[in-house]
Amino acid sequence: MKKYPYPVSEVRRFLEPGPIVLVSSHWQGKDNIMTLGWQTVMEFSPSLIGCMISAGNHSFEMIKASRDCVINLPEVGLLDTVAQIGNCSGSNTDKFTRFGLTPEPAQSVGAPAVAECFASFECQIYDDVLVDSYNFFIFEVLCARVKSLTDWPQTMHYTGDGIFRLDGETVNRHQWFTKVS
Amino acid sequence: MKKYPYPVSEVRRFLEPGPIVLVSSHWQGKDNIMTLGWQTVMEFSPSLIGCMISAGNHSFEMIKASRDCVINLPEVGLLDTVAQIGNCSGSNTDKFTRFGLTPEPAQSVGAPAVAECFASFECQIYDDVLVDSYNFFIFEVLCARVKSLTDWPQTMHYTGDGIFRLDGETVNRHQWFTKVS
Numbered sequence: 001m002k003k004y005p006y007p008v009s010e011v012r013r014f015l016e017p018g019p020i021v022l023v024s025s026h027w028q029g030k031d032n033i034m035t036l037g038w039q040t041v042m043e044f045s046p047s048l049i050g051c052m053i054s055a056g057n058h059s060f061e062m063i064k065a066s067r068d069c070v071i072n073l074p075e076v077g078l079l080d081t082v083a084q085i086g087n088c089s090g091s092n093t094d095k096f097t098r099f100g101l102t103p104e105p106a107q108s109v110g111a112p113a114v115a116e117c118f119a120s121f122e123c124q125i126y127d128d129v130l131v132d133s134y135n136f137f138i139f140e141v142l143c144a145r146v147k148s149l150t151d152w153p154q155t156m157h158y159t160g161d162g163i164f165r166l167d168g169e170t171v172n173r174h175q176w177f178t179k180v181s
Numbered sequence: 182m183k184k185y186p187y188p189v190s191e192v193r194r195f196l197e198p199g200p201i202v203l204v205s206s207h208w209q210g211k212d213n214i215m216t217l218g219w220q221t222v223m224e225f226s227p228s229l230i231g232c233m234i235s236a237g238n239h240s241f242e243m244i245k246a247s248r249d250c251v252i253n254l255p256e257v258g259l260l261d262t263v264a265q266i267g268n269c270s271g272s273n274t275d276k277f278t279r280f281g282l283t284p285e286p287a288q289s290v291g292a293p294a295v296a297e298c299f300a301s302f303e304c305q306i307y308d309d310v311l312v313d314s315y316n317f318f319i320f321e322v323l324c325a326r327v328k329s330l331t332d333w334p335q336t337m338h339y340t341g342d343g344i345f346r347l348d349g350e351t352v353n354r355h356q357w358f359t360k361v362s
Binding site for chain 2: 040050083127163171
């Protein structure tokens with residue numbers, strides 16, 4: 001299914017609920033993917049996302065060197081893939097090939113998107129002040145693409161020990177919201 | 182229901198899935214509560230949580246001055262309260278009184294916990310290097326208390342515009358997890 005352009009200032013709609021994401025990267029001719037659950041929205045505009053990427057991950061040095069990545073949003077159909085991507089290393093595995101995923105050229109960064117994901121948020125390092133001290137990257141989302149503006153993906157939320165919670169029912173309390181929030 | 186001590190290095194089990202939380206604070210004789218969805222786990226030990234608390238919130242100056250807060254985990258039964266807490270200001274509202282919530286003395290910080298919440302994580306500022314530039318607080322969880330180690334709360338995940346997703350089914354892929362993660 002094709003992805004469509006999406007306003008970068010609204011990526012919080014997908015990331016604020018706290019789903020597990022796949023972070024794809026590219027450096028020196030090689031692609032990689034990692035599973036991440038330690039991230040937060042930091043600002044609407046510029047569109048900032050903070051990501052804690054442990055230095056033990058092969059992706060850490062790749063992203064630090066290339067200064068960009070793509071944050072991809074997997075749906076529940078990719079749960080087994082997501083779990084397994086988080087339990088092997090890009091140092092000795094071509095994860096796109098091993099897991100049958102398709103690297104898709106990004107529009108604004110060198111890292112590829114993951115074609116099979118519901119949404120792709122192309123990110124560039126905005127501030128690396130906490131990278132050495134906390135492994136914490138502050139990214140700016142330069143370009144966002146989403147598969148459908150009407151459907152909503154069922155996402156996965158990680159609790160540790162191999163246990164995921166899936167998201168469920170939607171509840172609307174718009175009537176109490178007095179400002180954009 | 183009583184809360185029991187919980188290891189601070191394992192609070193990620195509750196916070197990594199990305200639930201909306203209530204942040205309670207205390208400064209100059211007054212308590213306050215805010216609704217927050219922009220937070221991430223940053224480290225197991227010390228137990229670090231990064232929180233983007235917009236300077237427009239009354240809680241921002243209270244927490245910056247007192248240097249502590251409690252991150253409380255509300256269950257779905259508190260959804261209406263959570264939505265309304267996020268749409269009024271502590272500058273002219275005593276939110277504990279207005280919403281019938283009970284301030285509960287914390288063990289290690291000056292801020293009160295919210296007795297009606299499933300879990301309370303008592304936090305102290307660990308590093309304020311990004312507070313002035315990004316409104317981003319790095320807290321250390323000094324003490325954690327949880328209502329039950331067997332039940333699991335149904336949490337709320339915010340997507341903007343007054344719309345919450347509730348968490349749903351649990352899926353276990355422990356067999357693929359080769360290390361503590």
